[in-house]
Amino acid sequence: MKKIENKLDWVSQSSYEENYLSTLKNFILHNSKVKISLQTVEDIFQQRLESTNQNIIALCDTLKEWELEVDAMQIEHQHLEFAPLPSILIFTDSESSIFLNYDKKNQLVDLLDPVFGFYQISLEDLKLSWDGTIVTAESSSDIEEEDYSEKEKRYKLQRKMNMNLEAVYIIALEGEKNKNIDLIKHHLSYFQLDNQVKVIVWDAVDGNKISDDDLDLLGVKVYDKWKITESQSKWYNREITAGELGCSLSHWMVWEDAFNKKYSKVLILEEDFIPVIDADFSLLNKCDFEWDLMYLGRTPKEKDKELSNFWVKPGFSYCTHAYILNNTGIEKLLKTRFCEKLIPVDEFLPALYSNHPRNDIRDLFKEEINAIATYKNLVNQYSGHDSTTNIKQNVKHESLYLNFGAFQKSWEKKYINPVIIDGNEELVISKEEKYILRFPLFNKLFCDHVISEAENINKWMIDRHKNYPTNDMLLEVLGLNDIYNRIINKYVLPIILKQWKFKFVLNNSLSENFIVRYKPDQQAYLAIHHDFSLVTMNLCLNNEFDGAGTVFPDYEKKIVLKEPGEVLIHPGRISHRHGALPVKDGKRYIIVSFLRDN
Numbered sequence: 001m002k003k004i005e006n007k008l009d010w011v012s013q014s015s016y017e018e019n020y021l022s023t024l025k026n027f028i029l030h031n032s033k034v035k036i037s038l039q040t041v042e043d044i045f046q047q048r049l050e051s052t053n054q055n056i057i058a059l060c061d062t063l064k065e066w067e068l069e070v071d072a073m074q075i076e077h078q079h080l081e082f083a084p085l086p087s088i089l090i091f092t093d094s095e096s097s098i099f100l101n102y103d104k105k106n107q108l109v110d111l112l113d114p115v116f117g118f119y120q121i122s123l124e125d126l127k128l129s130w131d132g133t134i135v136t137a138e139s140s141s142d143i144e145e146e147d148y149s150e151k152e153k154r155y156k157l158q159r160k161m162n163m164n165l166e167a168v169y170i171i172a173l174e175g176e177k178n179k180n181i182d183l184i185k186h187h188l189s190y191f192q193l194d195n196q197v198k199v200i201v202w203d204a205v206d207g208n209k210i211s212d213d214d215l216d217l218l219g220v221k222v223y224d225k226w227k228i229t230e231s232q233s234k235w236y237n238r239e240i241t242a243g244e245l246g247c248s249l250s251h252w253m254v255w256e257d258a259f260n261k262k263y264s265k266v267l268i269l270e271e272d273f274i275p276v277i278d279a280d281f282s283l284l285n286k287c288d289f290e291w292d293l294m295y296l297g298r299t300p301k302e303k304d305k306e307l308s309n310f311w312v313k314p315g316f317s318y319c320t321h322a323y324i325l326n327n328t329g330i331e332k333l334l335k336t337r338f339c340e341k342l343i344p345v346d347e348f349l350p351a352l353y354s355n356h357p358r359n360d361i362r363d364l365f366k367e368e369i370n371a372i373a374t375y376k377n378l379v380n381q382y383s384g385h386d387s388t389t390n391i392k393q394n395v396k397h398e399s400l401y402l403n404f405g406a407f408q409k410s411w412e413k414k415y416i417n418p419v420i421i422d423g424n425e426e427l428v429i430s431k432e433e434k435y436i437l438r439f440p441l442f443n444k445l446f447c448d449h450v451i452s453e454a455e456n457i458n459k460w461m462i463d464r465h466k467n468y469p470t471n472d473m474l475l476e477v478l479g480l481n482d483i484y485n486r487i488i489n490k491y492v493l494p495i496i497l498k499q500w501k502f503k504f505v506l507n508n509s510l511s512e513n514f515i516v517r518y519k520p521d522q523q524a525y526l527a528i529h530h531d532f533s534l535v536t537m538n539l540c541l542n543n544e545f546d547g548a549g550t551v552f553p554d555y556e557k558k559i560v561l562k563e564p565g566e567v568l569i570h571p572g573r574i575s576h577r578h579g580a581l582p583v584k585d586g587k588r589y590i591i592v593s594f595l596r597d598n
């Protein structure tokens with residue numbers, strides 16, 4: 001076993017990274033020898049780990065080469081507060097990074113109870129070594145322990161959720177449960193629930209496995225007029241998905257169970273919930289408002305009504321990953337007979353406390369519930385609203401998906417052109433015509449990752465656009481739609497408004513983002529057309545092709561984007577007919593965004 005002489009200084013001045021640091025610190029304190037399996041590191045980087053006999057310094061060097069790929073994991077200090085349990089933990093000195101694994105199956109997870117306090121470990125205090133599978137860390141320092149743990153206890157207690165909950169339901173598909181149980185336990189520990197609270201991991205209904213006969217047996221009916229073909233909303237112009245059906249049914253069953261067991265207050269979580277680490281759950285205890293349903297996290301779709309500094313009456317909101325029901329809430333939900341007209345559960349709940357945009361849904365559910373929500377989310381969801389696709393299971397570039405909460409900042413730093421982030425777009429914008437703009441928005445890494453995910457998922461479609469068929473895939477299928485919309489709203493929209501000097505508000509739920517693939521033998525070109533959009537953005541993802549180019553015949557313009565990350569923006573209708581010239585060789589990938597307003 002080789003000892004590491006490398007300077008290992010993972011000390012930070014930031015008061016935010018305390019959680020992992022102090023956890024590890026604590027661990028080291030109590031176990032002068034720490035063993036951490038590197039299994040997952042090897043799993044993840046298997047192809048690239050040439051030899052398992054490298055010592056950790058060599059590993060460090062290897063990892064450095066992959067830095068681009070993994071540096072979103074290199075969680076910025078201030079981001080640790082939102083960080084999910086990492087499957088890789090990073091120690092950094094000023095020069096390099098070393099990745100140590102927290103195997104989710106490893107017992108170390110149990111020690112990862114979030115703690116608060118601030119420690120510094122000087123590099124002399126810590127020795128690490130690695131024999132190919134095991135990292136051994138040794139601490140030789142005397143650290144005053146008492147102060148810390150007392151402080152930690154006090155701090156934790158102050159933030160404890162004490163709502164007289166009787167049960168917590170965690171809805172999880174069996175596969176997810178088996179895979180993530182330690183992670184779930186870990187996240188659950190943030191609430192510091194009292195021992196008497198029953199924790200029930202509820203086997204979610206897998207919508208893909210349930211048959212019509214099963215539904216009949218259960219007395220369950222799906223609302224059969226969900227799909228409105230002519231609707232412009234992507235949620236409404238398609239059938240309810242199997243995933244949504246399973247999810248709705250699972251929530252319904254949980255409500256029934258809570259009712260049968262006569263629980264008067266239950267917390268309901270979906271398996272991918274992730275509490276905000278320093279959330280103060282004790283504030284929940286002091287709610288003076290009446291409520292049936294209390295959201296701990298959601299995605300608001302319209303304006304909330306402020307009740308106090310901490311509480312709001314929610315406007316229409318999506319997501320059902322974390323909410324509390326009391327007995328009146330449970331009764332009211334059951335009274336709706338939701339199971340006889342199932343719709344996606346996060347369309348159903350808001351229909352009961354806000355004005356659902358669809359009249360038929362409003363008519364379907366007349367009951368009203370009194371909903372309340374925390375002004376800021378205390379619990380997030382790590383697969384976001386894209387979760388209906390099984391993106392998590394088969395991801396090549398995890399960093400692409402680490403884009404919620406405070407991860408967003410490091411995501412942007414990793415993938416977006418800093419000139420755009422800094423608001424200096426005027427340095428890089430070219431105007432082809434008055435209303436045709438181009439500028440580098442993303443970097444090549446983003447483009448490479450997206451192509452790689454798209455080819456990996458490989459759910460290309462050819463029949464989405466009837467008249468002008470493109471070989472394409474919605475970003476939703478890739479699980480990237482939310483982040484892409486966010487980036488458009490945050491960085492692109494202000495540029496368009498400024499450059500074109502007119503005002504509009506995008507409606508993300510009407511917009512559409514999709515990746516297109518052109519090949520000589522399969523959809524080599526696209527005939528002249530108008531887009532069904534107010535504004536179209538076309539992102540160049542690669543340049544390994546010959547030919548192609550976007551043509552605007554009325555302006556006698558042919559624009560060939562060949563710089564991955566560059567976008568072309570133009571009005572969609574009336575004035576800007578366009579088409580795409582054939583790809584002669586290679587493959588051409590772009591992301592097209594049809595941006596629509598209300």
Ligand SMILES: O=C(O)CCC(=O)C(=O)O
Binds near residue numbers: 549550
């Ligand atoms: O491939 C291009 O450059 C244009 C694509 C396009 O116009 C579209 O997808 O609507």
Ligand SMILES: [Fe+2]
Binds near residue numbers: 578
């Ligand atoms: Fe187009």
